[in-house]
Amino acid sequence: MPNSELMPIGVFARRTGLTASALRFYADSGLLPPVEVDPVSGYRYYGAEQVARAAALRQLREIAMPLTAVEVVLDAEPAQASRLIDEHVAKVLGDAAAVQQKAASIKSSLTDVPSLPIAALKGPVLADAIEQVLTATAREPGMPVLGALRVEATQEAITLTATDRYRLATRTLVPAEAAAATWAATVDGDELRAAVAEIRRSALVRIEATPHGFWLRMAGREDRHCLLLSEEFPDYRLMLASLPEATTRVTVSKDLLLRILEEHPGERITLRVTHHGRNLLAMEAEPPGVPLRATMTGQDLQISFELTTLYPAVSTAIGPDVMLDLRGPNQPVTIRSADRGDLTTLAMPIKPDHSA
Incomplete structure (x- = not known):
């Protein structure tokens, strides 16, 4: 008879989250044999020291790891x-991406509507623009449009825009070849992120639209397909047009500003812009503020930000100097390059008392 410290298969199943049938299968495969089997009844008994291995086995199977790999992991350091x-997860993700691309190709072939040529862009330039603009996205359940990229094409330019409601980033690109059609759509941000590496390695990328997505055609590389979202993108152009005029303009070294933001100890930061006989941008914080030389015009102003809002907006700016157009402590600040205007980011401040 088994000793009192052993558990029958039903009790062990409840302890580990595995079914009795799964335990029998893992026992027969040699992954988790019982400590003892009653020679008369055939009942299987397990020890308390097997609970951890059984739980790990269940978790590994939940991430679709093959049995042969599970055995190696369980016995490894x-x-x-x-x-x-990590290697298994990377393979699963790679397989999923390949399946997704293949499915997109199959769905595209099911329709009789040919793809519509939109524009051709230099791959490295497009890749940089996608990464810069997608910093203004967020994952929010029920609002996939906040994680998406708005793409608008005219004969003269391609405009990429994204917003998470606290930031808005938009960049305008001049196509390598004149756009063939006026077109606009909202594109899945995750699929574009996944395609960035291939886009960057392509000298020229051609965009072709389909009813439910668009193709990124790259010579010598596998074409990538990205889904379109049906949700309406926020009317950012109306918002931009309704912004009041800036009351204060500051031009400052991007690297120096980023260094101060990186070394700032808190989650929120206050910019105190003041003349005091010279143009000066001061960072108010504890310990006391750090003066930062800047070119300033307009009114003195104090404005506060969440660090997670301001830092990405500054870090993605193009060029050595950034220009901040300030409208007041409760109005969006416009951040862009001091000498190039094709990438613009808006960042929402917080109230001076640090409430959202």
Whole structure:
């Protein structure tokens, strides 16, 4: 008879989250044999020391790891086990991306509508623009448009725009070849992120629209398909047009401003812009503010930001100097390059008392 410290299969199943049938399968495969089997009844008994292995086995199977790999991970040292899990996850993600692209190709072939040529852009330039603008996205359940990229094409320019409601980034690109059609759509941001590496390695990328997505055609590389979202993108042009005139303009070294933001100890930061006989941008904080030389015109102003809002807006700016157009402590600030205007970011401040 089994000793009192052993658990029958039903009790062990409840302890580990595995079904009795799964335990029998793992026992027969040698992954988790019972400590003892009653020779008369055939009942299987497990020990308390097997609970951790059983739970790990269940978790590894939940991420679709094959049995042969599961056995290696269970018997490996922690460092090797972690590496094997990472390799498995990378393979699953790669397979999923390949399946997604293949599915998009199949769906595109099911329609009789040919793709519509939109524009051709230099790959490295397009890749940079996508990464810069997508910093203004967010994952929010029920609002996929906040994680998307708005693409608008005219014969003269391609405009990329994204917003998470606290930031808005927009960049205008001159196509390598004149756009063939006027077109606008909202594109899945995650699929564009996944395509950036291939886009960057392509000298020229051609955009072709389909009813539910668009193709990124790249010579010598596999074409990528990105889905379009049906949700309406926020009317950012109306918002931009309704902004009041800036009351204060500051031009400052991007690197120096970023360094101060990186070294700032808090989650929120206050910019105190004041003349005091010279043009000066002061960073108010604890410890006391750090003066930062800047070119300033307009009114003295104090404005506060969440660091997670201001830092990405500054870091993606193009060129050595950034220009901040300030409208007041409760109005969006416009951040752009001091000498190039094709990338513009708006960042929302917070109230001086640091409430949202």
